[in-house]
Amino acid sequence: MNTADRQPAQDAHVTFRGVQKTYDGETLIVRDLNLDIRRGEFLTLLGPSGSGKTTCLMMLAGFETPTGGEIRLDGQVINRVPPHKRNIGMVFQNYALFPHMTVAENLRFPLSVRKLPAADIDAKVKRALGMVQLESFGNRYPQQLSGGQQQRIALARALVFDPQLVLMDEPLGALDKNLREAMQLEIKHIHQNLGVTVVFVTHDQSEALTMSDRIAVFNRGVIQQIDSAETLYERPANAFVANFIGENNVLPGTVETLDGDDCAVRLDCGTLLKVRAGNVRQGSRAVVSVRPERAVLDGTAADCGNCLDATVRELIYLGDHVRVRVDLAGNHDFTIKTPISRLDHSLRSGETIRVGLDPEHVRALEPMPA
Numbered sequence: 001m002n003t004a005d006r007q008p009a010q011d012a013h014v015t016f017r018g019v020q021k022t023y024d025g026e027t028l029i030v031r032d033l034n035l036d037i038r039r040g041e042f043l044t045l046l047g048p049s050g051s052g053k054t055t056c057l058m059m060l061a062g063f064e065t066p067t068g069g070e071i072r073l074d075g076q077v078i079n080r081v082p083p084h085k086r087n088i089g090m091v092f093q094n095y096a097l098f099p100h101m102t103v104a105e106n107l108r109f110p111l112s113v114r115k116l117p118a119a120d121i122d123a124k125v126k127r128a129l130g131m132v133q134l135e136s137f138g139n140r141y142p143q144q145l146s147g148g149q150q151q152r153i154a155l156a157r158a159l160v161f162d163p164q165l166v167l168m169d170e171p172l173g174a175l176d177k178n179l180r181e182a183m184q185l186e187i188k189h190i191h192q193n194l195g196v197t198v199v200f201v202t203h204d205q206s207e208a209l210t211m212s213d214r215i216a217v218f219n220r221g222v223i224q225q226i227d228s229a230e231t232l233y234e235r236p237a238n239a240f241v242a243n244f245i246g247e248n249n250v251l252p253g254t255v256e257t258l259d260g261d262d263c264a265v266r267l268d269c270g271t272l273l274k275v276r277a278g279n280v281r282q283g284s285r286a287v288v289s290v291r292p293e294r295a296v297l298d299g300t301a302a303d304c305g306n307c308l309d310a311t312v313r314e315l316i317y318l319g320d321h322v323r324v325r326v327d328l329a330g331n332h333d334f335t336i337k338t339p340i341s342r343l344d345h346s347l348r349s350g351e352t353i354r355v356g357l358d359p360e361h362v363r364a365l366e367p368m369p370a
Contacts, residue, residue: 013039019069031221047218089158089166097142104138128156251288258282278365292337296356304356
């Protein structure tokens, strides 16, 4: 992925080439970043705190300057272009609305600094309020709005001047769970309707999976994998991505045979598993990655290609499904998610059960460095 001499993709709206960032001259917050952001896509930069995702967004916005490399917008190098000349909309977590201005005045501000005619300003403000379904709120002040309404106005202000690119930095972090989920879908639908390019930063995996066309997973200043939500979840490139995206069980072992996409891993407990090969080599140490919902408890376990004995430790009822914690192949906290409709309701803690693992849904990955 990190090949600095790559040519930009033909539909690339933004390109990073060999971009680095350090604040102290020694520690690289962003390392040799090469990234194409496609025109009209919703790209999420996802990663833990300190992984470099927000620094990348700030460099693209113009609030930080790269230590090395180039950032291009529509083919033009923008490393030294000031933020107000980049035609980029920005949405922050804290809304950043002017408290002394009404909603309509907040939306007029970015248009007035661009010296648009008054009639055009009024029309654009009306359209932007319609986008976020707050047409009747123009005369209110920010402090008279709920958190969700303020976030909608912040979004409208970022879109009101028809920017070519919208950047969002943890914009939903201050909202409660239900409102956050509603806003995720609202932002996704607005993006689909407008077709504007969106770059979204979050550390929330479910948020990224819900909203994005593609997700770039960051760790220690490097993109570990950039793919669709389904590909990241089902076919993680390495153990970091497998552990960071969603829930994951791991079983340590050694790769005994490797044949294309198929391999056999001898677990440390002695069991041989047939699995799909990730970034492993024959004879190397590996961790077998298993999503909780991919482990099978019912009568079809014996048909899964791998069938292991396990001891039930705990059952946790969660309405539509049950989480079953088991001892399995040396992992004392192996978690299985099974739909309530398929659960054997006679199952009790302490019982020995059979657990099926289909090779198609189990991956061998190189262990994460210590």
